[in-house]
Amino acid sequence: MFTKNCWYVACTPDEFAEKPLGRQICGERIAFFRNTDGKVGAVQDFCPHRGAPLSLGYVEDGGLVCGYHGLKMGADGKTLSMPKQRVGGFPCVKSYPVEERYGFVWVWTGDASLANTDDIPVLHWAEDPEWAYGGGLYHINCDYKLMIDNLMDLTHETYVHSTSIGQKEIDEAPVKTKLVDGEVQTVRHMENIKAPPFWQAALTANGLDADADVDRWQICRFNPPSHVMIEVGVAIAGNGGYEAEAQHKASSIVVDFITPETETSHWYFWGMARNFKPEDSALTDQIRQGQGQIFSEDLEMLERQQRNILEFPERNLLKLDIDSGGVQARRIIDKLLEKEQQDSKITSVSVSA
Known part of the structure; x- marks a missing residue:
């Protein structure tokens, strides 16, 4: 539902x-x-x-x-x-x-x-000339909540996206989950590591040394009903990481709007907003192409996951500490559903009376 x-x-x-x-x-x-x-x-x-x-x-x-x-x-x-x-x-x-x-x-x-x-959520980057955005749309045959799970736990990048944004340090870095004013946040920081290929290209595009050691961050933010914004980036090590000044880093916001179609399918509006070189349309196209390839890898995994879940409905899925972001997001969705159903019943009773 x-x-x-x-x-x-x-x-x-x-x-x-x-x-x-x-x-x-x-x-x-x-x-x-x-x-x-x-x-x-x-x-x-x-x-x-x-x-x-x-x-x-x-x-x-x-x-x-x-x-x-x-x-x-x-x-x-x-x-x-x-x-x-x-x-x-x-x-x-x-x-x-x-x-x-x-x-x-x-x-x-x-x-x-x-x-x-x-x-309607405020998207500051959409109206700021200092930011550029490029994105696309995928139709995915799986429950939209599986996509939320996927985006709130980026541990899978090491395995699903091993040639682009994945690296072993993601597995090794602890992830913290918290609820802030109704927003579920999962936060991971990695220090003094090498940037994976996607971020090496971003460093080069921003005029930085792609081979330098970097600090990397992933901050996933879920807001109901199904929006996930992810702050991601790398900064040349020793310059403050997430707090580094713009000339030392390449960072962006991964934009994810997940719209249910049916119980087992959804529309996935994906994109990336960045605040470096916003005037470079060729760079926007390059990032869109790379990001589109990354998300296409998620598509196959999620659709196959959905098929397995439908085939084995009696199987209980494990919930580990890395799943806490998705679990918290689902709890919020369940509470909204419960309230909506209760309100609908009250309205029906009032009309019939």
Whole structure:
């Protein structure tokens, strides 16, 4: 099950620049489109006439036209028109609160009366000219919580990403997990080590010696419903590590927005925001390509993990100290789900009374 009274990243604007986009989020099929005012609309991907997907249609005069028989739907879920038909009595379809911000389109799939755009997380790097961002999207056939587990425990880098960001020192360095103002944090610092290939390239790009000893850090931050931001970087050893001044380090934020599709699949919006050489578009493309390859390695592992879990539902998975970040994140999700279900029951009782 998923929490629905929250904001998820649904898509990026380029995905429906030419035609409507159909996407399943939290088990609900939604059609996204842009009206003539430039605003994004999100409605149930279901034409009330014959049930055709509205996302297979096109936009005309601000409405979403069904590609089957021409019914035109507004962003509020009401039928605007249909050739040779009076539409006043046509049923509405569900519309969704939607907001375009920070280069993403956010959607609220729960109780629309509770949607508040102030609850969308603040992404300072998305509006700061001193930062650059590049990213992509993967569709992954596994429970979205498995991806959260994966990102909150980076021990796997030594094994899954051995040729790029992995190194044995990750295994050897202790990891600390803590809960700070509702945010789960897992923190790992490594001192006086050699940088792995990905970070050697980043040091070179920032004009630093790729062969020098470095201090490395990984600070994973989970915020509900499913967002993980990871501060990562290396600094030339002896300059303060994480606290080093910019001229001594290469650092960035790994951006992870994990949006449930079904119980065993999700949309994974990944990227990296950096505050060195933001004007270098070639470097942005280079990092995007390298990061995309790294995350593709996660994809295979997670999908195979999901298949095993489904095949052996009776098996209990071990919980070790390195899993504490994912365990804490799941506890938060479970509490939100429980509250949402209780609120729904109270609402149902009030309506029936």
